[in-house]
Amino acid sequence: MGRSPCCEKAHTNKGAWTKEEDERLVAHIRAHGEGCWRSLPKAAGLLRCGKSCRLRWINYLRPDLKRGNFTDEEDDLIVNLHSLFGNKWSLIAGRLPGRTDNEIKNYWNTHIRRKLLSRGIDPATHRPISAAAAAAAAATTVCFDNNKNDVVKDQDKSSCSSSDESSSSWQQQQLRQLQMPQLQLPQLFRVPDLNLELRISPPETAADDRKMEAGLLCFRCSLGVDSNRECECGGISKGGFLGLATGVLDYRSV
């Protein structure tokens, strides 16, 4: 069968974008909005494929992007979120306003990874390197299985079916670090990686809820990171996980 190419490669530019191309793309999106990436290049008079236009807009030209260095706050948050989500950069980016998945991915690979390694922490597992190595030797299978969403495909599912002791205590530790005691392990995790059926509880207090709505909580409190800790914004957001207030978390909206 085979896929049709996303564009006619023979007639498209590749490589770095010129200022003129940027201007054309921005002008076109301002006039017509985002979407229809496939037809956009032609409509905008660009010799680029739609994919390339989309990437350029999302990662570089979007007006709401926050350029510049990552703050320590963002740094911590990325590490925490990565320990939960793994390399789900779009999920992580969704919790960092003004940052793109590509930017976070690059930042992770160039800065944070190295920083963790230098501290003796395995960036993939967020555990001490020696412990991670031992755990890897004991049980190497990383399993996404949760019975319903058929993430595990060709792997031997029997090897995933029981939650192992060490990863369970590691997960408890991660939850304690994120101050999310309301998250129930059997619902959250079966294995070190991500079970997308995350569940959360409503915020602890109506007052915090109101502050959240009014935008009075600080960045950390609004995201629910390092909660259970009094903050100068006045928030002790015990319940809010990742800035969500209610219900069952749909991971795509995180």
Next chain:
DNA sequence: AAGGTCTACAACCGCGAGAGG
């Protein structure tokens, strides 16, 4: 000053998911 190496990040590529015919 020149050449080699490293770092940071923009951009590309291939794949999977979802929508619609």
Next chain:
DNA sequence: TCCTCTCGCGGTTGTAGACCT
């Protein structure tokens, strides 16, 4: 139900500039 199209994601590559020898 199958097929095609489009979009979005994550991994990887390319390259300019910084740094080192």
